[in-house]
Amino acid sequence: MYWVSVFTEAGNFAILALGLDVVWGWGGDFDLMFYGYLALGSYMTFVLSIGKPTPPVEYIIGWHLPVLIAILLAIVVVVCLAAVIGAIALRNLRGIYFAVTTLGAVSALYLLVENYTPLFDGYNGVYGLINPGQSALNLTYNGYRIFFLVAVFVLLFLSYLLVQRLSRSPFGRMLRSVREDERAAAAYGRPIFFTKYRAYLFGAALAGLTGGLFAIFISAFNPSAWTPQELLVIYAAILVGGRGNPRGVILGVFVVYIGFIELTRYLPSPASRPDFGPALRQVLIGLAIILMLRFRPEGILRERPGLDTRPESAGRPPRGWVEALTGTARGAAAAPASQRAAGSSGLRSDEGATREGDASKAARRRAGQTGRAGDRE
């Protein structure tokens, strides 16, 4: 059962990392608020599904909804908060300024939740969501845990399909072109703010979903269960696996989570200092971030360039449902625009050193691609 719980948690984090990768990996916005969305999603799932609080416990809402509906509503609430934060932080602020603003947002949310008890019962937090639906499914406790693991992996797979689809879609390419060079993308008529904004809301929705799943997984949530620093584990995972590559991101989560966190579990920890092991883990996470950034910023699996290189798509690609959903079929031409920009200003672009290899490869590929991309317009 121990490994069931480990893999459930890793699967949860993988969904979160996929969402964060859309915001940071494709969009290039280093968001420190992201763990706050997970936390809010989790809190909301609790207060929507565990019923009225009994004093002295206090929290808002206190409905008794089925847990699936509670998670959906929680995602809606999370996206609403992301809509506010994103509207403030994404419009004019980039780079350091964006990071600082989101750090402020998550610190404010954390202190508010911790100190304002009528919201989510302050430091004590909310609890009481124990294996929802276990009796309806007629499962034993362990059976339910395995069922939940399967459910998380199914959701992870669905999220992966969605993200992978988005990654290749015109929207994914448009987002990356905005990351590489906003001015070039704007010159090609791409809406800079709305592209980033939509990506941000999409990422937040996945964080909200993860929060809901976490609510079921750990069945209690309080401020000691989440600190803004936890997010660095996810960033480390994305960096190790391969920023911008959905498969790499999932790989990275499993490598970092199971590799780092589980292996250090067996290191001797003095009995008088139970926090020694976890602290050592965090040190390793910090080292991983620095070393990956310094020596292999592209991670294990490289980001695939935005161009669709499958031979069968040589003709006009079918207009898929993602394009229909996002209404961004026009974005197709943005990819060559970005690479032209990246090629000419390789050193200036965001990750200068990282993408130069890609840029030159893309330059070679571009020769055969530009005409085709033009056809799509």
Added chain:
Amino acid sequence: MNTFLVTVGVGLATAAILALSALAFTLEYAVSRIANFAHGEFLTIGAYAAYSTQGIFHENVAAAAVIAAAVGAVAGLLLNALVIEQFRGRSAITVLIATLGVALIVQNVLDMIYGAANVSYSYPQGSLHHVGPFLWTTSDIEVIVSALVVAGLIYLLLQQTRFGKAIRAVSQDRALAQVSGIPARRIIMGTWVLAGALAGFAGFALAATIGTFGPLLGFNFLLLTITATVAGGLGRPYATLGGALIVGLAIQIAGTYTSSAYELVFAFLLLVLLMLFRPNGVFVRRSSVTVRA
């Protein structure tokens, strides 16, 4: 006694510590063009250095302050040599993430050495004094006076010495400074040592004022520092002092009339207002344009 004036007095003491920290942060930004998210850890290290040696120096304030500054200076030197310089030519946000990694490492190494629980730093606060309309403890006065003295020394350093002139040159254009014969590498190194010393001293002052602290002391102070720095304008040392004054007073006053637990919430609100309307600092008349760094 007027509550408001007492609050302003406490706010001034907060602002003095904030000014030291923000001055260091802005110097780091000025020469390296990066936001150092491990800046708070300089303060934490300074505080722990003073805490660890208090047994040796028997509450000698000056010795503790010097040790905190010296350890902070070493931390600044190491951070620049081992991390910042290794990332030269990379985007500012890449360096920011790396410094965040450093912050994580330092916090947890301190956790492993000293434990996650708060340690208490018993430093005599001294008696209360009425200074003009304000009510300050002896240590408040010491903090404020030392902040003023340090700010004055930094001003003289930047304006009157060759080193200061070189810092200003490097902060404007590193490459141009280098071709003019300024050893940019060494100047940047020196600036980081200076900034580390300032921050270490600020950490000591902060710990002495608060009384108890843990490994997150500096990280929790980082948001206030950044808000003060942005209020003054990133990379502008003199304006930063004004920014620290504004932020220190604003959060103290807002905190007193609601709850001190919400100080950081107000800091965030202030930060958002600044980002929306004055991203280049309150002392610069410029409409809000896209700011990137």
